[in-house]
Amino acid sequence: MAGIRVVVGAVVLLSMLLGLSHAACPGSPNTLPIFDDEPKHVRSVENGKLFSIDHGNGKSMRILHVYGTPYQMGKAQGEIFTKEIYDMITAFSGYIDSQIEPYIKWLPKEIQEIILKDGPQAALQFEVDLTRKYIPQHFFDELKGIADGMNGTMSYDEILQFHLFPELIKASCSMFGAWGPALANTSDTLNQLRALDWGIDNPLINYSVVVVYHPNDGNGHAFASLTWTGFIGSITAYGGHTAVSEKVWLSYNETYARAGIPFHFLMRDIAQYDRTLSDALNRVYNNRRTCSIHLGVGSRHDQQFRAVEYGHEEVLVYDDLNYPTYLPAHPQMDGLVFINKHVQPSHDTCMGSLMQKHYGNLTAETTIRNVLGNTQSGDMHAAVYNFEKNHMYVSVAGPKVTSSGDVESTVTPAYARPWFKLDMTKLFAQQQ
Ligand SMILES: *[C@@H]1O[C@H](CO)[C@@H](O)[C@H](O)[C@H]1NC(C)=O
Ligand SMILES: *[C@@H]1O[C@H](CO)[C@@H](O)[C@H](O)[C@H]1NC(C)=O
Ligand SMILES: *[C@@H]1O[C@H](CO)[C@@H](O)[C@H](O)[C@H]1NC(C)=O
Ligand SMILES: *[C@@H]1O[C@H](CO)[C@@H](O)[C@H](O)[C@H]1NC(C)=O
Numbered sequence: 001m002a003g004i005r006v007v008v009g010a011v012v013l014l015s016m017l018l019g020l021s022h023a024a025c026p027g028s029p030n031t032l033p034i035f036d037d038e039p040k041h042v043r044s045v046e047n048g049k050l051f052s053i054d055h056g057n058g059k060s061m062r063i064l065h066v067y068g069t070p071y072q073m074g075k076a077q078g079e080i081f082t083k084e085i086y087d088m089i090t091a092f093s094g095y096i097d098s099q100i101e102p103y104i105k106w107l108p109k110e111i112q113e114i115i116l117k118d119g120p121q122a123a124l125q126f127e128v129d130l131t132r133k134y135i136p137q138h139f140f141d142e143l144k145g146i147a148d149g150m151n152g153t154m155s156y157d158e159i160l161q162f163h164l165f166p167e168l169i170k171a172s173c174s175m176f177g178a179w180g181p182a183l184a185n186t187s188d189t190l191n192q193l194r195a196l197d198w199g200i201d202n203p204l205i206n207y208s209v210v211v212v213y214h215p216n217d218g219n220g221h222a223f224a225s226l227t228w229t230g231f232i233g234s235i236t237a238y239g240g241h242t243a244v245s246e247k248v249w250l251s252y253n254e255t256y257a258r259a260g261i262p263f264h265f266l267m268r269d270i271a272q273y274d275r276t277l278s279d280a281l282n283r284v285y286n287n288r289r290t291c292s293i294h295l296g297v298g299s300r301h302d303q304q305f306r307a308v309e310y311g312h313e314e315v316l317v318y319d320d321l322n323y324p325t326y327l328p329a330h331p332q333m334d335g336l337v338f339i340n341k342h343v344q345p346s347h348d349t350c351m352g353s354l355m356q357k358h359y360g361n362l363t364a365e366t367t368i369r370n371v372l373g374n375t376q377s378g379d380m381h382a383a384v385y386n387f388e389k390n391h392m393y394v395s396v397a398g399p400k401v402t403s404s405g406d407v408e409s410t411v412t413p414a415y416a417r418p419w420f421k422l423d424m425t426k427l428f429a430q431q432q
């Protein structure tokens with residue numbers, strides 16, 4: 001209780017300094033359902049089982065369980081989603097071709113030149129060649145499994161090239177991790193938010209899936225990745241022990257390396273293999289990093305979250321005390337690290353004001369209802385992790401759902417759509 005009282009004092013002090021002005025936020029609360037029913041079995045293949053939480057068109061979420069060796073897990077996904085993976089990669093290649101232009105200036109010079117001369121596909125192959133020797137073998141085995149599972153519908157090379165796209169497209173996302181005094185119930189050890197803002201004109205929005213991996217003993221632990229059919233990197237993943245979030249770091253002004261491990265593979269390895277913040281940070285320090293991102297990592301054992309500025313040259317790790325504080329946009333609050341969706345350091349006050357308003361009650365539900373909807377962050381997909389209860393909440397962009405439950409054709413961002421609450425204790429225990 002003493003801790004809580006101290007925190008209340010701190011909030012009062014901050015409120016006086018800031019005059020309690022809740023900055024204008026662009027959005028409004030999300031009052032749509034958070035579906036929490038049991039996923040229903042849809043179909044199975046060897047080493048793969050597809051489930052769905054299905055409330056009708058525009059209100060459903062697929063959950064794929066895969067089991068076994070990396071190759072077997074890939075093959076199961078390739079068989080279950082042959083058509084989806086083919087359609088998605090085909091549509092996405094067209095999208096990159098048409099969208100890359102305005103973002104070229106953010107890319108390293110040599111990539112800009114390849115794109116202008118030979119197109120984005122050639123740039124992706126260039127990335128493959130440079131990163132190949134830094135990518136752990138299990139990823140190649142899984143991709144080979146996907147290609148074989150698709151039975152020749154798409155080549156291994158095309159599927160591999162597709163996995164280098166995150167380095168080529170824009171991203172702006174927000175994240176926060178809240179623990180201890182920032183939560184209502186301090187036995188809720190840690191909540192972590194990640195919200196991915198990649199644009200809802202992106203064809204990937206039609207291919208969202210939660211893949212629950214059940215690797216063989218000795219190859220990490222079960223974890224879930226909110227991803228797209230056939231994409232085996234993780235941008236958003238929850239492993240029970242650790243969870244990861246990512247945001248592009250546009251103000252980065254140091255050098256890039258093209259040779260290194262693509263960040264979404266490193267992020268997935270954190271979710272699959274790491275148990276503590278130290279494990280995850282050691283992985284970040286000791287791998288050869290390529291581009292710059294803001295990485296969010298939380299750990300159930302540590303009951304804390306770190307925001308990491310992850311660059312080729314250096315790694316800067318931030319907690320609730322050392323994150324640069326500047327008023328009014330970024331007040332210091334014990335047990336809370338947040339980064340809004342804008343280029344950092346950002347002076348936009350919306351997220352900071354919401355963090356203050358809900359400080360002490362940053363539950364998953366408050367985050368979904370009163371933070372994300374208001375900040376309008378998390379357009380393509382969004383997830384909130386509650387480590388204590390072992391729940392993962394997810395939402396993806398899709399058709400607009402009205403407050404009366406009707407579905408309209410307008411595509412609406414994840415933050416303004418119904419959510420799904422997944423009981424990860426049950427999902428991780430799902431038998432083959
Ligand atoms: C795989 O493709 C071959 C050649 O197109 C076809 O004969 C075979 O039936 C396919 N197998 C499956 C499992 O679809
Ligand atoms: C706090 O969380 C614990 C564990 O989830 C639960 O048993 C307890 O009822 C919660 N207390 C309140 C006041 O919500
Ligand atoms: C998603 O699928 C719908 C229905 O097939 C289609 O109308 C829409 O154009 C697709 N969205 C994108 C961004 O490709
Ligand atoms: C990079 O940015 C930092 C922080 O904004 C600044 O201190 C530094 O001087 C910049 N370095 C270069 C080479 O521009």
Ligand SMILES: *[C@@H]1O[C@H](CO)[C@@H](O)[C@H](O)[C@H]1NC(C)=O
Pocket residue numbers: 184361363364365366
């Ligand atoms: C805390 O959040 C819950 C929903 O997550 C809400 O029902 C409750 O009213 C909030 N309490 C306060 C004091 O804001």
